[in-house]
Amino acid sequence: MNKINKAACIGGGVIGGAWAARFVLAGIDVKIFDPHPEAERIIGEVMANAERAYGMLTMAPLPPKGRLTFAKSIEEAVQDADWIQESVPERLELKRGVLTQIDAAARPDALIGSSTSGLMPTDLQRDMKHPERMFVAHPYNPVYLLPLAELVGGEKTARSTLEEAKAKLAPIGMKGVIIQKEIEAFVGDRLLEAVWREGLWLIKDDICDTETLDDVIRYSFGIRWAQMGMFETYRIAGGEAGMRHFIAQFGPCLSWPWTKLTDVVDLTDELVDKIANQSDAQSGARGIRELERIRDQNLVGIMQALKAGDDGRGWGAGKLLTEFEDHLWANAKKPEVDLGDAKALHLVDTKVSAAWVDYNGHMTEHRYLQVFGDTSDALLRLIGVDLEYVRDGHSYYTVETHIRNLGEAKLGDALYATCQILSSDEKRLHIFSTIYNAATKEALATAEQMMLHVDSKAGKAVTAPEKVLAKLQAITEAHAALPKPEGVGRAVGQKR
Known part of the structure; x- marks a missing residue:
């Protein structure tokens, strides 16, 4: 099965905790083992940041959160897991010993991934009884947002293990790339090490400081790489003649004395102090958790921007996010409602997350529209207008919306939204939705909307087709018996 049902995380530091967050937010139960005395606090903070990031990342309905359990031993953590992720410190003997313990206690069919940044899987799997199911799954921080995992097998790793791992990562929004040959530091870290080494020389030789170097990256090629990587970017730089022209034009530069990549910087105390002091001046006023939240918010913005492609499917990490959202929608729990029931349809349950509030701690204006959009989307799925229907070229488009704000939603408030159909015909759908505070049942906002059934290409x-109209008509007839909601037909500024 291409699905992770239960996961185990051995090691709960920066990487291990973020792996746990990725699994939990994908609806997977996780057992985690970490002997650090403050492991629960640290992982709790990582989980909070991850939930905040997901609140900004997608409006698709996430599955119910998986259960996170802290185990007292490696054996307890791994015994029922079908994916085990090892993320202990980068010391060969330590990792080898932990992986051997995992191997002895895990189910024979469990996949065992290591988060190592550069140790060879052949070395790691040396003492295992079932080395064929062990591989490197090297992620990038933060694991709950950045979707890549480099999958690297050792001499005894079965190819089918890597293929299975790749397939199981897809439903949790990750891109598994299989590296064909094991090599120290794999692919990503080799590229990063090259840039890092050159950067150290530029700081040591006083060419620039750390902030200037970071600015050069983030305001130029860093943005290009985010959506096309290196080779496709350079193909464009070659113009109509493509990559051959680019190499012919810039290839000779490789022999010029531009780089110190073959030289190793001597990290003296003086150089370490220089880098640390410049880094403190650059961003030391902010704590680590604040920097993580800023990083996450920026990454979400970039990934959201990359969703907007001319084919409607996005580019790079944005395309992967679109595919992940398609999976979430396809597996979302369908509203359990009676189409002929004479009451407003309860379609959405949500909670005000930290990403949804303003400086007053209240839900921001555009989030009300988001919840109303989620409500109308849920109604459309109920009548058969789902992702497949939209891909076939038809949908309902909202042509008019009137929102009233009646109360305040605050951080942490549980909300639900209902929808009443006021009228419908072959092309039009007139609805009235209300957002309630789930605890007090107070109406916080209403939205009156008119939608048209359209041919997207034309x-x-x-x-609308008969199969959609039949379901729509059943709800419309039932709702005709309901009283007209207060606020229907109001204009902006109209006196009460």
């Missing part, structure tokens, strides 16, 4: 309103 760009015009068309008659």
Whole structure:
């Protein structure tokens, strides 16, 4: 099965805790073992940041959160898991010993991944009884947002293990890339080490300081790499003649004395102090958790921007996010409602996350529209207008919305939204939705919306198919018996 049902995380530091967050937010129960006395606090903070990031990342319905359990031993953590992720410190003997313990206690069919940044899987699997199911799954920080995992097998790793791992990562929004040959530091860290080494020389030789170096990256090629990587970017730089022209034009530069990549910087105390002092001046006023939240918010913004492609599917990490959201929608719990029930449909349950509030701690204005959009989307799925329907070229487009804000939603408040159909015909759908505080049942906001059924390619309103109209008509007839909601037909500024 291409699905992780239960996971175990051995080691709960920066990487291990973020792996746990990725699994839990994908609806997977996780057992974690970390002997650090403050492991629960540290992982709790990572989980809070991850939930905040996901609140910004997607409006698709996440599955119910998995259960996170702290185990008292490696054996307890791994015994029921079908994916085990080892993320202990980068010391060969330590990792080898931990992996051997995991191997002895885990189910024979469990996959065992190591988060190592550069140790060879052949060395790691040396003492295992079932080395064929062990591999490197090298992620990037933060694991709960950055979707890549380099999958590297050792001499005894079965190819089918790598293929299975790749398939199981996809439903949790990750891109598994299989590296064909094991090599120290794999692919990503080799590229990073090259840039890092050159950067150290530029700081040592006083060419620039750390902030200037970071600015050069983030305001130029860093943005390009985020969506096309290196080789596709350089193909464009070659113009109409493509990569051959680029190499012919810039290839000779490789022999010029531009780089010190073959030289190793001597990290003297003086150089370490220089780098640390410049880094403190650059961002030391902010604590680590604040920097993590800023990083996450920036990454979410970039990934959201990359979703907007001319084909509607996105580019790079944005395309992967679109595919992950498709998976979430396809597996979302369908509203359990009676189409012929004479009451407003309860369609959405949500909670005000930290990403949804303003400086007053209240839900920001555009989040009300988001919840109303989620409500109308849930209604459309109920009548058969789902992702497949939209891909076939038809949908309902909202052409008018009137929102009233009646109360305040605050951080942590549980909300639910209902929808009443006021009228419908072959092309039009007129609805009235209300957001409530789940605890007090107070109405916080209402939205009256008019939608048209359209042919997306033709760009015009068309008659909906009979199978959609039949479900729609059943709800419309039932809702005709309901009283008209207070606020229907109001205009902005109209006196009460």
